[in-house]
Structure formats: C-alpha cells, structure tokens
Amino acid sequence: MENISLTVLFSVLIALFLCSAFFSGSETALMSLNRYRMRHLAQTGHRGALKAQRLLAKPDRLIGLILLGNNLINILITQLATYIGYRLYGDIGIALATGLLTLCLLIFAEVAPKTFGALYAERLAYPAARVYALLLKPLYPLVWSINLLSNTVLRLLGVRANEAQQQALSSEELRSAVNEAGSLIPRKHQRMLINILDLEKATVEDIMVPRNEIIGLNLEKDLDELASELVNSQYTRLPVYVGNLDQVLGFIHLRKVLALIYEDRFSIDELRLLLKDPYFIPEGTPLNRQLINFQRERRRIGLVVDEYGDIQGLVTLEDLLEEIVGEFTSDPAARSPEVIPQADGSYIVDGGIHLRELNRVLGSHFRLSGPKTLNGLILEYLEDIPDANTSVLIDHYPIEIVQIKHNGVKTARIGPRLHR
Known part of the structure; x- marks a missing residue:
C-alpha cells in the first residue's frame, strides 16, 4: 500500500x-x-x-x-x-x-x-x-x-x-392518530371519525327516547282519533299497541297507512295488516353493535327492553347516526328544543334531556358514567326529590330547579360553568 x-x-x-x-x-x-x-x-x-x-x-x-x-x-x-x-x-x-x-x-x-x-x-x-x-x-x-x-x-x-407480531392500533391510539392528522383530514371528518370510535363507549340507553315520551298509536282509541293522530304525526314510523306500550303489536309506516285514510279505506283490520313486527333491543347494547344490528336486520327503529322484558325506551337509526355526523340541522332552536338560551347566558333545559345531548349542545362536561338524563343526575346528587327554586352545583355547573312534575325535575336552569 x-x-x-x-x-x-x-x-x-x-x-x-x-x-x-x-x-x-x-x-x-x-x-x-x-x-x-x-x-x-x-x-x-x-x-x-x-x-x-x-x-x-x-x-x-x-x-x-x-x-x-x-x-x-x-x-x-x-x-x-x-x-x-x-x-x-x-x-x-x-x-x-x-x-x-x-x-x-x-x-x-x-x-x-x-x-x-x-x-x-x-x-x-x-x-x-x-x-x-x-x-x-x-x-x-x-x-x-x-x-x-x-x-x-x-x-x-x-x-x-x-x-414477535405487529400490534394493531388500539382505539385510543387511533383516536390520537386522527387528532394529530391536522390538515390531512378535514376537521369535520375528524369529528366524525372520533364519534365513530366513541360509539363503543355509549349504549342505547344514552340516546333512547324514554318510555314516557314515546308517541304511538293505541288501538283502543276511536278510529277517527287514530286517523287524526296519523295525519298530524311528525314521525314517519310509530309503534302500535293495545292499551299500553307493553302490549305492542308492531310498527306502522305512515306512507303505507295515509293512502288508506285518503281513500276512505282506513280500519283497524287494515291497519293491523300493514304492521311490521316489533324489534326489541336489549338494554346495555353498545351503539357500535346496534348500528351493525340495524343494518343486519334491515331496521330503522327498535324498542329497548330491560332484563325482565319491560320496554324502557325507543331508539331510531337517525338518533344513532346523529351520534356520528351530528345533528341534521344547523338551526339551534330546531336542533334542540329542549335547550332554550336565555339573555343572561343561562339555559332553560328540559329535565328529560340526555346528558350526551346536553354536553353536545352546550359544550358542557357533565359526567356520563352514571345517570343518563339531567333529571337522573340531579336526583342522584341530591338523593331526594327537590322543591322548585332549589339550587345545586354539579360538575362546576350551577343548576336551579325551575319546575317539578311527577316526582321529577321537569325543567331546570343551567348557568355558565364556574372556574375551579
């Protein structure tokens, strides 16, 4: 060298x-x-x-x-x-x-x-x-x-x-990946993806219409009264029952029955022939699983039942999809008639509103691990049925009970969140 x-x-x-x-x-x-x-x-x-x-x-x-x-x-x-x-x-x-x-x-x-x-x-x-x-x-x-x-x-x-095997991303890791995507994914699409991941954390009880708020057709009513309810109904599908909701016969689609009314062929027997068998959903079913069940069963509406078979509420495909894409209207009043803004910055809220919806509408942070409704949250916190004008502080939100009805909170006023 x-x-x-x-x-x-x-x-x-x-x-x-x-x-x-x-x-x-x-x-x-x-x-x-x-x-x-x-x-x-x-x-x-x-x-x-x-x-x-x-x-x-x-x-x-x-x-x-x-x-x-x-x-x-x-x-x-x-x-x-x-x-x-x-x-x-x-x-x-x-x-x-x-x-x-x-x-x-x-x-x-x-x-x-x-x-x-x-x-x-x-x-x-x-x-x-x-x-x-x-x-x-x-x-x-x-x-x-x-x-x-x-x-x-x-x-x-x-x-x-x-x-050694490559591990798949967990839901939390995938959520972090979506949040950190930045401009690669539009903000609206990011929210939708996060909402899909959050479906597994919620159950049908979180979005169902409570039993006492379900609107249906009672076949014990007069025929003219039933026809009037059908013509003026704001819903496309209605449960049909005899006497009470536990005796449900099925669901009726207004498109099928209105033709009978206008053609003057409406009768109880004709109505029964148009019924679709009721579809029952066990309480505790996660929303991601129920979305798949709706698709598999080709259903858009179902009744939530408890372990004893008693009907607890009603869930629709529209309610479930709103958990993913958000409300289908941008009008705040139409979006949530249960939440009415006041001039002083507070809100008059219906006691039966679901906490998930309340958090979504107000941007609040009420805990979701316990009761599902605002009424349930207040009653659990006080461990008693309060009188009107009672005020409480829950999760740093001042809440004033405005009206009590049927042993529950009918309406309440929620003020802005107090800083710690």
Missing part, C-alpha cells in the same frame, strides 16, 4: 464514511417508517414500499444484514485511518488517528445520518430497501448463519424471534 498515494487513500476513506453513514441512517429510517402508510403505499404498487415491507417482515434478517455491512465498513475505516495516520506522523499519527476517528465516526457515521433517517424516514428508507434487497441475495448464507447464532442465544434467554 506504500505505493498508493494519500489522495487515493483519503478518497477511499471518504467513500467508506459515506457507506457507513448509509448503513446507519437507513437502519434508523427503516425502523422509523410508519407501518400503516408503508402498507398503503405497498398496496398501491410502490416498489420501495413493497421491498421495505418484505424486509421488515423479517427484522432479524434485515438487522443482521445492516450490522454485517456497517461493522465491516467501520473495521475498514479504522484500519485505513490508522495506516494513513502512521504514514503521515509515524507512531504519534496512530494515536491522533484514533482520537480523530472516534469523533468523525460519531458525527458523520452515526449521529448525523441517524438523525436524518429519523426526520426523513421515507426519503431514505425506500431507496435503501432496494439496495438491501440486492445485497441480501449474495450475502444470504452469511446473514442466515449470523441470524442462526443470534436466535439461538435469544432462545436460551427465552425469546423467540418468530413470536
């Missing part, structure tokens, strides 16, 4: 440093790749993503290849730098080369390329994956031997490389 000029030796040394930087940076880049984005790109035919996906499917093989190349290059750098130092300054040059080489390797072959790989993972990882795919073919026997020895050591320690 004494006949080789120092210029050539320095050129080779620089080239080796670049190779070492490539191995170090590409290792970090490949391990920092967003696996879900990589999978998406691979499905669209991105060659670099396809090769990276195949390499990362066997991480022990990839790491073995990278470390084999990186260590080989670093050994060559050490030998060459030591020789150059010796040629320039003799024995002192060897010591100088060792100190300088440590600093150069740390900066130019480790910290800088690894930082670049972490910051620009895709820019470096996908081209590097093509290089590694080519290197793996001739070096496979050597890499396989190294992996065999390293995996044997791991097995002795109770670790098996083939047992």
